[in-house]
Amino acid sequence: MRCGFWRNVPWSGVWHEDRGVKIRLTVNGEPREADVWAGESLLTTLRDTLELPGSKNACEQGECGSCSVLLDGALVCACLVLAAQADGHEVTTVEGLADREELHRVQRAFVEAGAVQCGFCTPGLVVATAALLEANPDPSDDEMREALSGNLCRCTGYAKIFDAVRLAARS
Amino acid sequence: MSTIPTRTPRRTPSRTPTRRLEPGRVGDPATRHDGVPKVTGEFAYSSDLHAAGMLWGKTVRSPHAHARVVEIDTSEARRLPGVHAVLTHEDVPGQKNYGLEFADQPVLASDRVRYFGEAVALVAAEEPEQARRAAAAVRVVYEPLEPVTEMERALEQEPLHPDRPTMSHGYRDDPRPNVVRTMVIRHGDPEAEGEVSVAGVYEIGIQDQAFLGPESGLAVPDGEGGVDVYVATQWLHVDRDQVAPCLGLPPEMVRIHLSGVGGAFGGREDLSMQIHGALLALRTGRPVKIVYNRQESFVGHIHRHPARIWCEHRATRAGKLVNVRIRILLDGGAYASSSTAVTSNAASFALGPYAVENALIESTCVYTNNPPCGAMRGFGAVQTCFAGEAQLDKLATKLGIDPVELRLLNALAPGDRLPTGQQIEGSLPVAEVIRCAAALPLPQAESLPREAIRLPGGAGNTTRGEGVQRGIGFAVGFKNICYSEGFDDSTAARVILRADGSAEINCAAAEVGQGVSDVILQVARTELGTDDVVLAPPETASVASAGSASASRMTWMAAGAVQLACRAALEERKRAGGDEVDVERIYRHARTTPLDPETGQITGDRAHVAFAVAAMRVVVEVDVELGLTRVVWIGTAQDVGKAVNPLAVAGQIEGGTAQGLGLALMEEIQTRDGLITNASFTDYLIPTTLDMPPVESVLVEDPEPGAPYGAKGVGEPPTVVSTAAIVSALRDATGRELARVPVRPDDIVGL
Numbered sequence A: 001m002r003c004g005f006w007r008n009v010p011w012s013g014v015w016h017e018d019r020g021v022k023i024r025l026t027v028n029g030e031p032r033e034a035d036v037w038a039g040e041s042l043l044t045t046l047r048d049t050l051e052l053p054g055s056k057n058a059c060e061q062g063e064c065g066s067c068s069v070l071l072d073g074a075l076v077c078a079c080l081v082l083a084a085q086a087d088g089h090e091v092t093t094v095e096g097l098a099d100r101e102e103l104h105r106v107q108r109a110f111v112e113a114g115a116v117q118c119g120f121c122t123p124g125l126v127v128a129t130a131a132l133l134e135a136n137p138d139p140s141d142d143e144m145r146e147a148l149s150g151n152l153c154r155c156t157g158y159a160k161i162f163d164a165v166r167l168a169a170r171s
Numbered sequence B: 001m002s003t004i005p006t007r008t009p010r011r012t013p014s015r016t017p018t019r020r021l022e023p024g025r026v027g028d029p030a031t032r033h034d035g036v037p038k039v040t041g042e043f044a045y046s047s048d049l050h051a052a053g054m055l056w057g058k059t060v061r062s063p064h065a066h067a068r069v070v071e072i073d074t075s076e077a078r079r080l081p082g083v084h085a086v087l088t089h090e091d092v093p094g095q096k097n098y099g100l101e102f103a104d105q106p107v108l109a110s111d112r113v114r115y116f117g118e119a120v121a122l123v124a125a126e127e128p129e130q131a132r133r134a135a136a137a138v139r140v141v142y143e144p145l146e147p148v149t150e151m152e153r154a155l156e157q158e159p160l161h162p163d164r165p166t167m168s169h170g171y172r173d174d175p176r177p178n179v180v181r182t183m184v185i186r187h188g189d190p191e192a193e194g195e196v197s198v199a200g201v202y203e204i205g206i207q208d209q210a211f212l213g214p215e216s217g218l219a220v221p222d223g224e225g226g227v228d229v230y231v232a233t234q235w236l237h238v239d240r241d242q243v244a245p246c247l248g249l250p251p252e253m254v255r256i257h258l259s260g261v262g263g264a265f266g267g268r269e270d271l272s273m274q275i276h277g278a279l280l281a282l283r284t285g286r287p288v289k290i291v292y293n294r295q296e297s298f299v300g301h302i303h304r305h306p307a308r309i310w311c312e313h314r315a316t317r318a319g320k321l322v323n324v325r326i327r328i329l330l331d332g333g334a335y336a337s338s339s340t341a342v343t344s345n346a347a348s349f350a351l352g353p354y355a356v357e358n359a360l361i362e363s364t365c366v367y368t369n370n371p372p373c374g375a376m377r378g379f380g381a382v383q384t385c386f387a388g389e390a391q392l393d394k395l396a397t398k399l400g401i402d403p404v405e406l407r408l409l410n411a412l413a414p415g416d417r418l419p420t421g422q423q424i425e426g427s428l429p430v431a432e433v434i435r436c437a438a439a440l441p442l443p444q445a446e447s448l449p450r451e452a453i454r455l456p457g458g459a460g461n462t463t464r465g466e467g468v469q470r471g472i473g474f475a476v477g478f479k480n481i482c483y484s485e486g487f488d489d490s491t492a493a494r495v496i497l498r499a500d501g502s503a504e505i506n507c508a509a510a511e512v513g514q515g516v517s518d519v520i521l522q523v524a525r526t527e528l529g530t531d532d533v534v535l536a537p538p539e540t541a542s543v544a545s546a547g548s549a550s551a552s553r554m555t556w557m558a559a560g561a562v563q564l565a566c567r568a569a570l571e572e573r574k575r576a577g578g579d580e581v582d583v584e585r586i587y588r589h590a591r592t593t594p595l596d597p598e599t600g601q602i603t604g605d606r607a608h609v610a611f612a613v614a615a616m617r618v619v620v621e622v623d624v625e626l627g628l629t630r631v632v633w634i635g636t637a638q639d640v641g642k643a644v645n646p647l648a649v650a651g652q653i654e655g656g657t658a659q660g661l662g663l664a665l666m667e668e669i670q671t672r673d674g675l676i677t678n679a680s681f682t683d684y685l686i687p688t689t690l691d692m693p694p695v696e697s698v699l700v701e702d703p704e705p706g707a708p709y710g711a712k713g714v715g716e717p718p719t720v721v722s723t724a725a726i727v728s729a730l731r732d733a734t735g736r737e738l739a740r741v742p743v744r745p746d747d748i749v750g751l
């Protein structure tokens, strides 16, 4: 009997022989190109081809938010967006939030509030929080909880993440 | 020469944010030294590593929980494009089995698989997709065998490990098949009668660590027969000591380096890809990266032991405990991992932090074909705390005594004896912790109607609140700090102190997110009186073992070692006339000895080093008609000895509480005939922002005399107590017994 069970596992990897699609997109303000496989996720392209591993892969099923990026300013799970769909669009990843010398206010707030432990959820949460504050500069606690409910964190219990959102909103 | 794996810099140095955050000393609420790289995305986790010429490894795993392996045919897989190696058990050059404490697990299965997802073969290929296709093309012929899945029946079924690998290690000899360990503690007169008694049977489902960063790592051959493994782990040196014999290499030819760890919680104590990656790298002569996906991660590590616990608490009418009788059965799954220690911990803390004159505690762990279980935050004490605290609530109700008063009446104090005969020598402010938690003011009850997000069921809009009942619960958790029962535990630290006063610290303590690297830096800054201190990347070659980042021991042990080494370095530099010195010191805590295998009594002064206690008060709302729950508020007080970094301690309490909430309400690995049926975040739920209430925490500082700065570990007590406290509140709201976690909506409605 073959290991049929494991064959159904989704895998972010690509097979270079299949890379027939050329995409052009703007990532963190810079024009970039990549040859991708038709079924490749934006997350894989960012991490493995464009060398931007800041966005994390913790589930590849849209459940954890570790891969959160902005696509034309809208918050998306990069694991659920095909790389080909990003062709001609603008992507902002966690690597693109900080200005030259200065951390983004959300990034600084996460450090100062103690909202980072292992940090694996952090890139996604930082991007999601930046998107939240862009849309709603002064969220209530309930709005905050709802807006970040797609981002799992296993370490912090979220309390310090809420502190960081409040701190960032004030700064 | 080893190639250093690098990540292509994605930012020119001038663009790197340079804001300096305040370096802290011992006792300061310090921000993390790795905080900035973690928020910018620059921090390299094990899954982010990359080396030139790197291949991708993939593991072929068993789809059966129990089967004979008839044949493994790799010929088709070898022929596929991009494939460089396909390995089976025949390609393991050294020892064929490995294990954290007992080498009972095959590196690759040869004649039999004992759990769903057991590793059978390995492939390495140029591209991940090629590796995946090759793994699917490995033809394994299995002859399915009847799986042993019921822990009580396992004691009568055909042995899964006929060679009994855990027997004759000084444990009680138990002739029944499939016993991993049996342990009995007899204390006082185990037949003593009370005026009243309460009994109950409790069950705990399988919980998963569900750390966010799946298992991953990179193995790089050094060109001289040795290998460097960059991996997310909890104990570098014990990895090396398991990997090297299986490769047939001396330990110094295997170097383990810590790469970025995306959470651990016990789930990285056992090996995952270390031997597999090293085998592939040595065979192909190329660096090999292995990254598990979420589904593979759920079978790629051990879980928290599911348990069934029978309890009888006998007491006087006034509420004084007279005799506690507890039988614990734990399902260890297919391999031993750290089950023997979990068995003992479950028994040792089964009474909770209460003084009881008489007790009979029996704890047994069995082998089955269920998923292997081992270390997870709380380590045996979570399961018995859930049962024991439920019993105390039951007793309080029966006697009409306030549950907090009942606990205070029985509270353990320094000078008292544990059921193992050990006297509490250090700090243990049980009564104070209980009083602090009980004194936290409860939030006002909220009125109806209100926003759906503030109702049980949340934004799902399932209720308007008509059937909602409020409940208040209380529980106390108790656990040891550090390794125990004669384990010769130590942590090494090496300090290079330069003439200009700057210092470099080497310590192999694993930073898994808990903040031990900040503790190390805080201690070094404090002891050396300078902020000019850096921490070298942890690896096995530069310093001796730090022991494991587990058992709430790493802060204590690392602080002890760094303090010792810093003080020695200052002295030596003085002697050296101010020149650079390089000193290494090894720190040990007070020695422990094993428990007597027949009576469970201490054989020296102590079996455990120190203890910590946490008390928790919880408010819930339950829709008793729909079975929906909402945890409204959690207040907790915890005995921390001394908070080295109060900001990090609060983070540990909040995070640990969340994991206990998960076990109380939603987290369970589901199995059918030993097969895991919910290996994804879609089906295995962990708490989200919508599930977590505010957590108010009070740190009770009563310095531990034997510990550096008086600091106790803080990671486990919140997880031990919170499951029990939350279910206590659910019982108060529903009036139901709720003897099993996670509590399901059906249990609340009474279906």
Ligand code: FES
Residues within 6 Å of the ligand: A056, A057, A058, A059, A060, A061, A062, A063, A064, A065, A066, A067, A068, A077, A078, A079, A080
């Ligand atoms: S990796 Fe995209 S949501 Fe989890």
Ligand code: FES
Residues within 6 Å of the ligand: A115, A116, A117, A118, A119, A120, A121, A122, A152, A153, A154, A155, A156, B212, B262, B263, B513
């Ligand atoms: S900090 Fe570890 S998952 Fe959030």
